[in-house]
Amino acid sequence: MEKAPGEPVRDTVRAYGAAALGGRLRRLSDRTDREAKALYEERGVAFEQRWFPVFNCLRSGEPMSVTDLADRLQVSHVSISVIRSALEKEGLVGSRADERDGRRRVLALTDKGMALARQLAPLFDALDKAAIELNAEAGDAIAAIDRLEDALERKPLSRRVEDHQG
Amino acid sequence: MEKAPGEPVRDTVRAYGAAALGGRLRRLSDRTDREAKALYEERGVAFEQRWFPVFNCLRSGEPMSVTDLADRLQVSHVSISVIRSALEKEGLVGSRADERDGRRRVLALTDKGMALARQLAPLFDALDKAAIELNAEAGDAIAAIDRLEDALERKPLSRRVEDHQG
DNA sequence: ACCATTTATGTAATCAGTTACGGATATGTC
DNA sequence: GACATATCCGTAACTGATTACATAAATGGT
Numbered sequence: 001m002e003k004a005p006g007e008p009v010r011d012t013v014r015a016y017g018a019a020a021l022g023g024r025l026r027r028l029s030d031r032t033d034r035e036a037k038a039l040y041e042e043r044g045v046a047f048e049q050r051w052f053p054v055f056n057c058l059r060s061g062e063p064m065s066v067t068d069l070a071d072r073l074q075v076s077h078v079s080i081s082v083i084r085s086a087l088e089k090e091g092l093v094g095s096r097a098d099e100r101d102g103r104r105r106v107l108a109l110t111d112k113g114m115a116l117a118r119q120l121a122p123l124f125d126a127l128d129k130a131a132i133e134l135n136a137e138a139g140d141a142i143a144a145i146d147r148l149e150d151a152l153e154r155k156p157l158s159r160r161v162e163d164h165q166g
Numbered sequence: 167m168e169k170a171p172g173e174p175v176r177d178t179v180r181a182y183g184a185a186a187l188g189g190r191l192r193r194l195s196d197r198t199d200r201e202a203k204a205l206y207e208e209r210g211v212a213f214e215q216r217w218f219p220v221f222n223c224l225r226s227g228e229p230m231s232v233t234d235l236a237d238r239l240q241v242s243h244v245s246i247s248v249i250r251s252a253l254e255k256e257g258l259v260g261s262r263a264d265e266r267d268g269r270r271r272v273l274a275l276t277d278k279g280m281a282l283a284r285q286l287a288p289l290f291d292a293l294d295k296a297a298i299e300l301n302a303e304a305g306d307a308i309a310a311i312d313r314l315e316d317a318l319e320r321k322p323l324s325r326r327v328e329d330h331q332g
Numbered sequence: 333a334c335c336a337t338t339t340a341t342g343t344a345a346t347c348a349g350t351t352a353c354g355g356a357t358a359t360g361t362c
Numbered sequence: 363g364a365c366a367t368a369t370c371c372g373t374a375a376c377t378g379a380t381t382a383c384a385t386a387a388a389t390g391g392t
Contacts, residue, residue, distance in 0.1 A: 027240065028315065029191040030379075033348090035323040042324075050348065067370060074193060079349060081372060103357045103370040126331035130323060133330075137317040144310035149194060151303040157201040157296060158208075164299075165292035192349075199378095200350095216378070233340055242380065247342060269340040269387045339388075350377075358369075 036127065046090060047120065054083050055109075056124070058093065059117050063108040065098065092116060202293065211286065212256060220249050221275075222290070224259065225283050229274040231264065258282060 036049040047055075053073045057064060066084060070077040084107060087093035092113035098104035109117060135142050202215040213221075219239045223230060232250060236243040250273060253259035258279035264270035275283060301308050 027379090028311065028318075029195065030348095031318065032323060034380090038324055039327055065370080066372095076350065077371065078351085078373090082348085085372095098370095101358070101370085105371070122331050123327070126327045129330045130326035133326060134314065134317050134323070138310055138313035141307075141310035141314045144304055144307035145191070145194065147304035148300065148307045151300050152194075152197065157198055157300070158204060160296035160299060161205055161289070161292045164295045165288050196350080231340075232342095243341065244343090244381085245379065248378085251342095264340095267340080267388070271341070334392085336391090337389080339386100341384100341386085343382105343384080345380105345382080347380075348378100350375105352373105352375080354371105354373085356370085356372105359367085361366085362364085 039123065039127070043123070045116070045120065047116070048086070051083055051087055051092075052124075054080060054087065054107075055092070055113075055117070058107060058109045058113070061109075063106045065104040065106050067104070069107070087113070205289065205293070209289070211282070213282070213286065214252070217249055217253055217258075218290075220246060220253065220273075221258070221279075221283070224273060224275045224279070227275075229272045231270040231272050233270070235273070253279070 033049050036052075040047045040049070053075075054069055057069055057072060064072075066080045067077050069080045073080070084093065084095065084105075087107075088095065091110055093107050094110045094113075095105045095107045098106050199215050202218075206213045206215070219241075220235055223235055223238060230238075232246045233243050235246045239246070250259065250261065250271075253273075254261065257276055259273050260276045260279075261271045261273045264272050
């Protein structure tokens with residue numbers, strides 16, 4: 001091993017500071033997703049991390065439509081649509097047209113889905129605790145990200161750049 | 167407009183807390199990337215935000231190999247390889263085999279690349295300032311993300327989960 | 333010099349999200 | 363009731379990253 005595992009590297013990346021933030025966020029996200037995925041694999045459960053937000057919303061028992069979920073989770077409806085197919089294919093979720101509005105497709109956990117929810121509850125719980133622990137160790141990174149989102153909403157990057165340079 | 171643009175939504179997402187962190191980071195990253203992209207388009211410059219880290223490394227004048235860049239920027243060498251092709255296709259970067267090690271391909275800005283670097287310098291500068299401003303407004307979110315990376319390196323998510331639940 | 337192993341790079345396949353667009357249903361106005 | 367418009371959802375194409383695999387060059391022990 002000729003150089004430290006990543007130290008000089010990391011510092012260099014950090015020196016780019018804010019400019020490279022986007023990429024760093026992406027990589028961090030990929031990393032946590034991958035790690036979570038491995039946890040399901042270890043347990044031999046046919047469940048994918050990217051299903052979690054939808055699955056978790058439905059766990060409450062309240063049926064929701066595709067767009068409801070998209071709005072709540074801040075993703076495109078297409079994304080939800082794809083996750084829905086996957087969850088239905090696994091038999092974890094069922095859907096039917098809304099009686100009052102035929103355009104809406106209402107999703108709910110199947111019996112199998114509810115059983116899996118119960119089975120995975122301890123894991124979800126552990127995941128949640130681990131994430132909370134992680135966040136605490138990082139000095140409430142979530143709050144910082146909240147503030148970042150707020151700041152961007154208040155004034156988008158483009159306008160900030162314009163203000164700093166015609 | 168039947169409900170506030172995103173308020174109840176945001177709070178709900180936040181309530182998921184750490185568990186949904188991965189997705190939120192991804193979305194935030196996508197957003198900043200898109201906004202930055204628009205800035206180049208506005209100026210009619212054929213430049214993409216994802217080239218920036220590589221381009222910026224080479225701006226110093228020091229030639230670097232694909233793997234050098236990958237190590238420094240913490241991305242896969244494949245990613246660098248693809249960016250290299252794009253930058254060469256645009257004529258901004260040139261490459262040649264290392265004289266001492268034929269496996270290595272050494273990259274450097276072309277004259278056109280250096281000209282663009284000079285032309286975009288004010289924009290890069292403004293971007294940097296905007297990002298610094300943003301970061302300050304968010305109470306140093308970058309530091310929080312650094313701490314998150316550190317914490318994950320210290321003890322990966324998987325082990326944390328195991329510790330919270332057999 | 334020779335062969336095994338490691339390193340640097342590239343190509344192909346995959347993945348999880350997006351935008352673009354189209355079809356079906358609701359809604360509001362005449 | 364009919365037509366214009368808006369909303370819900372889905373399919374297709376694109377994006378930007380990754381892993382898996384392949385190739386070429388260097389290195390080291392014999």
